[in-house]
Amino acid sequence: MKAQISVSGEINPYVMTRTTNSSQINLPFRLLSLDMGYSFEQFDLKTNSAIEHRIKTNKSQYDLRELYFAFYPEWGEVKLGKQIHSWGAADAINPTNNLNPYDYYYMFKVGAGTKVGVLSLSSTYYSDSFQIEIIVNPYFNKNRIPYDEDDFPLAPENEPEVRYVPEDEVEVGLRLQTTFNSSDISISFFSGNDRAPSLFTSIIPEPYSDISMNFGYRKTTMLGSDFVTFVGDFTVRAEGAIYNTKTPSIKDTGLGNNYFELREDVLYSQYVLQLEYTTQNDLMLSGQFIGNSIITEDRKWLKSGNEILSSSMIIPEFSPGMGTPFAMFSDKALLISSSGVLMDDQIDIQGSVMLNLENSGSFLSFGVGYSPVLNWKLEMATTQFSGNGKLQDPFTLMEEFSHVRIGLLYNF
Amino acid sequence: MRLKTFLTSFFISISIGFAQISGEDVIAKMMENPSPSDIKMNFKMTLFSNSKEKKNKKHFRLMEQIEKRYQDGEFKSKLLLRFIEPKEVRGLSLLNWSRIDQKNDDQWLYIPKLRKVKRIRPSEKSRKFQGTEFTYADFINRDIRLDNYSLIGEDIFRGNPCFLVEARSINPSSFEVRIFWIDKTYYLLRKIQYLNEDQENAKILEIFDYVKNNQYWTPTKKIMKNLLNGNSTELQVVDIEYDQGVKDEFFSEKYLKRF
Numbered sequence: 001m002k003a004q005i006s007v008s009g010e011i012n013p014y015v016m017t018r019t020t021n022s023s024q025i026n027l028p029f030r031l032l033s034l035d036m037g038y039s040f041e042q043f044d045l046k047t048n049s050a051i052e053h054r055i056k057t058n059k060s061q062y063d064l065r066e067l068y069f070a071f072y073p074e075w076g077e078v079k080l081g082k083q084i085h086s087w088g089a090a091d092a093i094n095p096t097n098n099l100n101p102y103d104y105y106y107m108f109k110v111g112a113g114t115k116v117g118v119l120s121l122s123s124t125y126y127s128d129s130f131q132i133e134i135i136v137n138p139y140f141n142k143n144r145i146p147y148d149e150d151d152f153p154l155a156p157e158n159e160p161e162v163r164y165v166p167e168d169e170v171e172v173g174l175r176l177q178t179t180f181n182s183s184d185i186s187i188s189f190f191s192g193n194d195r196a197p198s199l200f201t202s203i204i205p206e207p208y209s210d211i212s213m214n215f216g217y218r219k220t221t222m223l224g225s226d227f228v229t230f231v232g233d234f235t236v237r238a239e240g241a242i243y244n245t246k247t248p249s250i251k252d253t254g255l256g257n258n259y260f261e262l263r264e265d266v267l268y269s270q271y272v273l274q275l276e277y278t279t280q281n282d283l284m285l286s287g288q289f290i291g292n293s294i295i296t297e298d299r300k301w302l303k304s305g306n307e308i309l310s311s312s313m314i315i316p317e318f319s320p321g322m323g324t325p326f327a328m329f330s331d332k333a334l335l336i337s338s339s340g341v342l343m344d345d346q347i348d349i350q351g352s353v354m355l356n357l358e359n360s361g362s363f364l365s366f367g368v369g370y371s372p373v374l375n376w377k378l379e380m381a382t383t384q385f386s387g388n389g390k391l392q393d394p395f396t397l398m399e400e401f402s403h404v405r406i407g408l409l410y411n412f
Numbered sequence: 413m414r415l416k417t418f419l420t421s422f423f424i425s426i427s428i429g430f431a432q433i434s435g436e437d438v439i440a441k442m443m444e445n446p447s448p449s450d451i452k453m454n455f456k457m458t459l460f461s462n463s464k465e466k467k468n469k470k471h472f473r474l475m476e477q478i479e480k481r482y483q484d485g486e487f488k489s490k491l492l493l494r495f496i497e498p499k500e501v502r503g504l505s506l507l508n509w510s511r512i513d514q515k516n517d518d519q520w521l522y523i524p525k526l527r528k529v530k531r532i533r534p535s536e537k538s539r540k541f542q543g544t545e546f547t548y549a550d551f552i553n554r555d556i557r558l559d560n561y562s563l564i565g566e567d568i569f570r571g572n573p574c575f576l577v578e579a580r581s582i583n584p585s586s587f588e589v590r591i592f593w594i595d596k597t598y599y600l601l602r603k604i605q606y607l608n609e610d611q612e613n614a615k616i617l618e619i620f621d622y623v624k625n626n627q628y629w630t631p632t633k634k635i636m637k638n639l640l641n642g643n644s645t646e647l648q649v650v651d652i653e654y655d656q657g658v659k660d661e662f663f664s665e666k667y668l669k670r671f
Contacts, residue, residue: 008502044670070670077666086527111526126666182516184531228531235533280539344459344471344643345543374471375499411499 007412009034014407015055018400019384025151025403026056028105030063030113044070048084048117066117076125082117085135087175087188088239089226093290093324093335095241095270096188096224099135099173101195103144104155107325108365108383114325116144130178140169140217143195153397154328164200164216164250166193183229188241190222194321200247202260218264220245220322233277240271242295243322260313261302267295270323283340290335292327294318329394332357346371360388361395369409377409435561435577439592441599443556446627448654450480454496455649457544462642473497473542474650477551480658488512489553490663507668508534510552517552522668529665545615545636545645558582559590569593569602570620598622600629613639628654 010033016025031053038045048066053059068081088094092110100115107114118141124133146155171192177184197215224241247264270292277285301313320327326335334357339350352365367381382404387396458472474497481489487509494505503524510517517534535548559579567574574593581589589611593603600622608614620633630652637644661667 008499010500039670072666072670074661077670084527088528089530111523111528113525124666126664131665182518182531230533233533276533278533282540282543341543344461346471371498371500374497377500409500411502 003038003040006037006039007035009412011410011412012407013053014379014405016403016405019382019402019404020400024055025401026054027146027149027151028052028054028061030106031060042072044072046070048112064117076123076131078121078123080121082119083122084112084115084117085120085122085173086112087173087186087226088224089184089186089228089237090239090272090274090288091237091286091337093239093272093288093326095239095272095292095323096175096186096190096222096226097324098190098192098195098222098241098322099137099171101141101143102325104152104325105144105146116141130176132177133173133175135173137171137173137192138169140166140171140193141195142197142217145196151401153400154394160197160213160215162197162216163214164248166217166219167248168219169193183227185227186225188222188224188226190224192220192322193217194220194245196319196321198247198264198319198321199262199316200250202262203258216248216250218245218321219248222322235276237274237276238272240269241323242267242269243320245321259304261304262315263300263302264318265298266318267297268318268320269293269295270320270327272324281340283338286337288335288337290324290326290330290333292320292323292331326354329354330356330358330361356388356395359390359393361393362386363395363398367405375411377411379405379407379409381405433563433575435563435579438563438575438577438594438599439556439561439579442594442601445599445629447481448628449483450656450658451477451652451654452656452658453477453479453649453652455647457546458646458648459544460644460646462644471498473544478658478662480660480663481553486511488555490660491552492663492668493551505668507663507665508552509663512555520665520668527669529668545638545643546647550617550636564591567593569595569618572597572602574602598629601631615639625652625654 011031012033013031014029016027017023018025029052030050032051034049036047046066046068047064050063050065052061052063064082066081066083068079068083071078085099087097087099099120100118102114103116118137119139120135120137122133122135124131146152147159148157149155171190173188173190175186175188177186194217198218199213200216201214203212220243222241222243224239226239228235228237230236245264245266245268247262250261272288272290274286274288279285297318299315299318301315326333334355335352337350337352339348341348348369350367354363356362363383363385365381365383367379369377369379371377384402385395385398387393387399390396454474454476456472456474473495476494476496478492479489489510491508491510492505495501495503505522507520508517519532519534521530521532523530538547538549540546541548541551559581562578563575564578565576567576572595574595577592577594579590579592589607591605592601594600595602602619604617605613606615616637616639618635619631621631622629623632630649632649634647635644
């Protein structure tokens with residue numbers, strides 16, 4: 001095989017305008033994305049980088065999202081470097097895909113666009129009847145959360161002070177996939193640290209004085225499964241995971257003897273069931289039922305390492321530190337999506353509706369792309385959130401984020 | 413008188429010869445043309461629209477096709493199709509495994525933006541391929557045993573005398589009846605007329621410019637015309653290589669992601 005160099009990418013400037021008051025939403029976006037690769041015989045060197053730009057400040061930032069070396073022996077593949085992994089049979093909502101943290105600035109993108117690359121070693125063995133993949137992340141990586149972003153309503157105001165960094169940073173993932181009667185089924189395992197911080201300790205120095213809170217990253221192990229099969233004209237994809245999150249023992253809190261420690265041991269699940277159908281005109285229709293629930297929980301305050309027999313201390317609501325970001329919207333939701341092309345592929349349309357099945361709340365997204373000339377596209381999209389009026393409801397909070405987006409896309 | 417006798421005998425013998433050849437024979441002769449064990453091909457598909465709003469507007473796709481054909485075993489062929497242009501879908505790839513019984517094809521789609529290989533429901537063979545007038549069946553060689561053939565006449569196509577062979581699907585399909593124009597000299601397929609369920613002429617495939625590479629005849633240009641809406645798609649071979657010894661492992665998820 002001759003050496004090959006590949007270069008491709010896109011330039012995608014766009015503006016987002018709030019529908020409530022026509023003000024501009026000032027969040028960073030990937031103005032330029034660039035994929036470069038060098039292939040020779042059984043070896044590849046791949047990079048994926050971006051220029052992230054913010055219109056209001058007119059500042060840009062370079063982001064090397066991936067840089068990895070790949071080797072393809074006869075039995076499979078080995079990859080080493082900063083990379084983005086992708087597990088799971090379902091579309092967009094993947095409870096088993098926890099190898100990489102999420103970039104919440106791009107949580108409404110698809111696929112690799114939502115993820116932060118991490119340094120890892122991965123190896124996949126392919127046989128005729130199965131494939132097995134093992135991934136090791138030597139360092140801890142957290143979600144990129146838009147703290148203190150006025151234009152992102154769900155973002156916390158301040159980045160919490162993380163006192164307890166993970167002592168054991170190494171994360172390991174294992175996935176086994178096999179085929180049975182033209183259906184693929186996988187089981188997966190992941191052991192790592194939460195991607196978002198949670199409350200570990202608290203000090204109440206004196207009555208009526210400020211409470212000091214310290215955060216850390218809990219340990220979470222995940223056991224998951226996903227499959228895809230065909231029933232008549234329908235494609236069925238399903239994915240689910242059970243997570244066990246535990247607060248690690250803290251050897252030395254550094255807080256003396258007058259502190260409260262929140263000890264958690266929680267078993268929770270996330271799942272998605274997807275039904276897909278493609279019409280004769282190649283219009284793709286998909287419905288996803290998304291759910292998450294706490295199975296068991298043991299959460300308590302300890303005082304200076306000892307269990308408190310009775311306590312009026314409030315235990316904060318459990319917040320998962322791993323799994324799909326859409327779990328924050330609802331415990332049960334329905335997501336219906338559709339996409340298709342018109343006019344000989346010159347126009348592409350996509351639409352999605354998410355309905356909160358537990359309380360009222362929804363979001364609607366609709367986009368159109370028009371390609372008058374090869375490799376150029378005008379894009380227009382709108383996303384509208386509708387809540388139930390309750391202040392802490394995510395859909396209500398996101399009403400301020402309802403927007404229209406207009407952009408230009410050039411592929412090279 | 414002797415000339416008259418001679419001419420009568422001549423035409424009778426031609427008729428007897430004609431009566432003796434069957435549709436199955438013509439198809440068998442066509443299949444005897446040497447066929448490569450694998451093909452690597454880059455081709456361009458140009459879509460011509462005939463709607464009022466965009467009369468004769470065209471745009472194109474550039475694709476790579478790698479196919480391996482098997483003489484024995486479980487599989488009939490394995491095919492990898494990859495988009496090169498438009499750049500927006502560059503790298504989008506389809507992998508298809510055709511089995512001998514044609515019942516349980518396996519298909520996978522690789523979408524670069526998702527970094528994922530998705531097993532997909534094998535597209536109905538009669539479905540249009542990526543918005544063109546070609547169908548998936550046109551890329552995946554149909555098993556000749558799936559049709560019954562009968563010789564229905566003769567015609568001339570672009571100066572080539574041809575047998576007209578009618579193919580009727582044993583099992584119901586969108587195109588129950590096809591009529592093949594197969595030239596009498598080299599037994600090459602020159603034209604196909606597709607009739608739909610209502611026995612209307614629905615599509616016509618015309619094959620131009622056969623070129624002989626080593627022992628293999630290569631159609632370098634095909635045009636599929638949709639007679640119902642006036643649209644057409646031209647498929648033009650840009651370059652082609654045969655018998656490159658493509659390994660079986662190439663048609664796998666591993667290589668689907670790699671390229």
